[in-house]
Amino acid sequence: MVSPVSEQCRLYGSAVSNGVDRSIVQELRTFAECAPAHERFEQYAEIRFVYEMLSMAGGLEKVSAVVDSWVNNEGNVSRAARHVDRHCTLVGQALVRAFCVFRLKAFDGVQWEYLDDHGAYDKDEGEPRPQTVVFIALTRLSPQNGFFIDLEPGQDVCVDSNAGLKFPPGGGGLGVCLCLNL
Numbered sequence: 001m002v003s004p005v006s007e008q009c010r011l012y013g014s015a016v017s018n019g020v021d022r023s024i025v026q027e028l029r030t031f032a033e034c035a036p037a038h039e040r041f042e043q044y045a046e047i048r049f050v051y052e053m054l055s056m057a058g059g060l061e062k063v064s065a066v067v068d069s070w071v072n073n074e075g076n077v078s079r080a081a082r083h084v085d086r087h088c089t090l091v092g093q094a095l096v097r098a099f100c101v102f103r104l105k106a107f108d109g110v111q112w113e114y115l116d117d118h119g120a121y122d123k124d125e126g127e128p129r130p131q132t133v134v135f136i137a138l139t140r141l142s143p144q145n146g147f148f149i150d151l152e153p154g155q156d157v158c159v160d161s162n163a164g165l166k167f168p169p170g171g172g173g174l175g176v177c178l179c180l181n182l
Contacts, residue, residue: 008148008166012157015083016149019076019156020069020136028062029138029153032101032174035059050146050167051102051177059101066136066176067099070156076134080158080182084132088182097131097179101138104146106171131161132182138174145173 035054056063070076071092081088088095136156141147148165151157159165161179 012149012159015079015158016151016155017076017079018154019073020066020154022154024065024069025136025138025154028059028066028101028176029174031059031062032138035101037103049105051104053100053102056101063099063101063176067096067178070134070136070178071095076156080132080134080180083158084160084182086130086132086182090181095180095182097181099176099178102175102177104171104173106146107169132180133159133161134178134180135159136176136178138176141173141175143168144170146171147173
């Protein structure tokens, strides 16, 4: 039997890169380490989320700097398009659908949590349109702190939003989730 870590490294290892300068990431990390959960996640704390979005009150400029750094790097966009096997026609901010800063939540048990996001398509505009999700590490992300593969601060991984991901039960990792029109 293949371990979840080995399986996900095989699936997503080629989609990992050093997409954002560590100094930009460090500024956001310092802010995010003290940020409370977004009110929606505090309101529904009893629901078992793999992550919680963080409130960005006062930190929007810092997260925008990370997002801008990623989307304005043509190598990042090309790698994402290659990995999800879709052609990219948009550039810069036109690529950005949504973003947030997240904290991975610990959950009981030793089982990995399987997230199968069948709702990952934009249904408001007629034909379903896939998205690409980019996870950018603010802290070291790993199975020990709730992430599905190892990433160092500033590294990112690109994932098709229709892919099923397996998250380990640990928690505490911080990152940026960037959803692209790709």
